Amino acid sequence: MTTLLRQLKPAFRIESIATHDNGVEITWKDGHQSFYHHLWLLDSCRCPKCFQRDTLSLNSGHDLLKMPLNPTPQEVTIDREGNLDIVWGGQETGHHSVFDPSWLRVHCYDDPALKQKSKTQLWDASVSIPYFDYHEVMNDDDFLLSYLNQLVELGVAVIENAPNDEQSFRALIERVGPLRQRYHPTNVFTMDRKNAVAQAIQHSYQLGRLRNHTDVTAYDIPTGIQFLQCTLYDNPDNDRQAYSTVVDGFKLAEVIKTENPYFFELLTTEYIPAGRRRLSVEEKLSENDSSARKYEWEAYRRNHLINLDENGEVYQIRYNHNTRIPLEVSYDKIQDLLAAYRRFSQLLQDPDYNAEFLLTPGQVLVVNNWRVLHGRTGIWSPSLKRSLLGAYLEEETFRCRRRILLGEKTGMSNLWLMGCSDRALEILADRYV
Ligand SMILES: [Fe+2]
Numbered sequence: 210m211t212t213l214l215r216q217l218k219p220a221f222r223i224e225s226i227a228t229h230d231n232g233v234e235i236t237w238k239d240g241h242q243s244f245y246h247h248l249w250l251l252d253s254c255r256c257p258k259c260f261q262r263d264t265l266s267l268n269s270g271h272d273l274l275k276m277p278l279n280p281t282p283q284e285v286t287i288d289r290e291g292n293l294d295i296v297w298g299g300q301e302t303g304h305h306s307v308f309d310p311s312w313l314r315v316h317c318y319d320d321p322a323l324k325q326k327s328k329t330q331l332w333d334a335s336v337s338i339p340y341f342d343y344h345e346v347m348n349d350d351d352f353l354l355s356y357l358n359q360l361v362e363l364g365v366a367v368i369e370n371a372p373n374d375e376q377s378f379r380a381l382i383e384r385v386g387p388l389r390q391r392y393h394p395t396n397v398f399t400m401d402r403k404n405a406v407a408q409a410i411q412h413s414y415q416l417g418r419l420r421n422h423t424d425v426t427a428y429d430i431p432t433g434i435q436f437l438q439c440t441l442y443d444n445p446d447n448d449r450q451a452y453s454t455v456v457d458g459f460k461l462a463e464v465i466k467t468e469n470p471y472f473f474e475l476l477t478t479e480y481i482p483a484g485r486r487r488l489s490v491e492e493k494l495s496e497n498d499s500s501a502r503k504y505e506w507e508a509y510r511r512n513h514l515i516n517l518d519e520n521g522e523v524y525q526i527r528y529n530h531n532t533r534i535p536l537e538v539s540y541d542k543i544q545d546l547l548a549a550y551r552r553f554s555q556l557l558q559d560p561d562y563n564a565e566f567l568l569t570p571g572q573v574l575v576v577n578n579w580r581v582l583h584g585r586t587g588i589w590s591p592s593l594k595r596s597l598l599g600a601y602l603e604e605e606t607f608r609c610r611r612r613i614l615l616g617e618k619t620g621m622s623n624l625w626l627m628g629c630s631d632r633a634l635e636i637l638a639d640r641y642v
Pocket of ligand 1: 422423424583
C-alpha cells in the first residue's frame, strides 16, 4: 500500500535554525523568520514528562517551581521528520523536547497573520446570503464547516430543504452541539401568531413591524447563534408582510465610527441597560401537553451597545429596543448618548443596510446573534398565517464545533491541536499545498 504524502506549504517547513543566547531562530521556507525564547520552549514542552498524552494537559513533571528561568540547550537540530529537536543541558540535562514545525509556526510571536482576526466581511443590503442544503449539512462535514465559516464571515446563512418538524430542526442544531438551555421550560419555541398568551407578552408575536434586534440582551452572555425555521407562511394578500430582515451590526458600528467618532465612543463606553421581568408565565412543553409549567424570569444587565475586545475591535452588538430601560448616564451626557443610540436605531431601519427576504417553509434562518440583528416587516392582515420554530446555541458550542472541524482538516494530532487559537486552526487547516 502506498501512502500519499501531502506536501506542506513552505510556511510550515523549516529552512534553517540558529541558536542565540536566549532562544532559537527559525528561518522558514517562505522566508519568514521566527524567534522562540528558550524559556518559552521549555515551558511549552510536550514530552510525556511535561505533558500528559491522554488528558492532553500539563503533567505533574512540569514543575514550574523547579524550572530554570534561563534554560540552556545542549543541542538544537531538525530531525528527520522536520521537527525542531532540543536536548536540554545544565539543570535540565536529559530533558528532550520535540516541536512540530506547523505548531511552532502558528505560535510565532510576530507573525502578523496570526494577529488578524478571523476573516469577517462587512455587508449592506446588497449582501447575497449563502444558502445551504439541509441534507448536505447533516451528512457532510465539509458542508457543515462551510456553513459555520459563513457564520463567522457574514454572520448569517439560510439552510433550505429542512423537513417540516421539530425533531429535524433540533437535529440540525445538534449537528453543531447541544441546544442552549433557556430560562423557559422549553428549548425549542414555536412562534405562532395564534398563540394568544405569547402575543400578550412577546413583541415578535404581535401585529406590526418587529424592529431589528439581537436576542437575549438582558442576559449576562447573550445567545451566540439563533435558529429560526419557517414551518408555515400563508399570505392570501401576497404582499411583503412578515418578510425577514437582517442587518450587519459590525457594519453599522463601522459607519458610526467613521461619521461620528464621539458617538462611537459613547456607544462603546456608556451603558444601555436592559431588563426583563416575567413572573409565573405558563408554558406548555408541547402542543399536546395538557399541563403547563411556570417559569420566572427577572433579568437586568448594563451593557454597551457596541462591545470591543482587548484589541479595540468590535466583537459583540447588543440592541433590543423593547427591553431597553431608563438610561444610567451622567446628566451632561444624556443628550449625546441618546442621540448616538438614535443614530444607530436610524441606521438599523435604513434600506441601504437592511437585507429583506421571505423565509419560506423548510428554510431555517441562522444568525450570529453577537453580530447580526434580525427582525421582520409588518404584519397587518389577520388572515396571514405564519409559524416559526426557534432555538439557540451558545457561542462557545458553535466555536467548539468549528474548531473541531478545522482541526480535522489540519491532519495534525490532538497533541498539537490542543490549545491552538481559532486563528491558528484556520491557518493550519490550510497548511497543505
Ligand atoms: Fe428575536
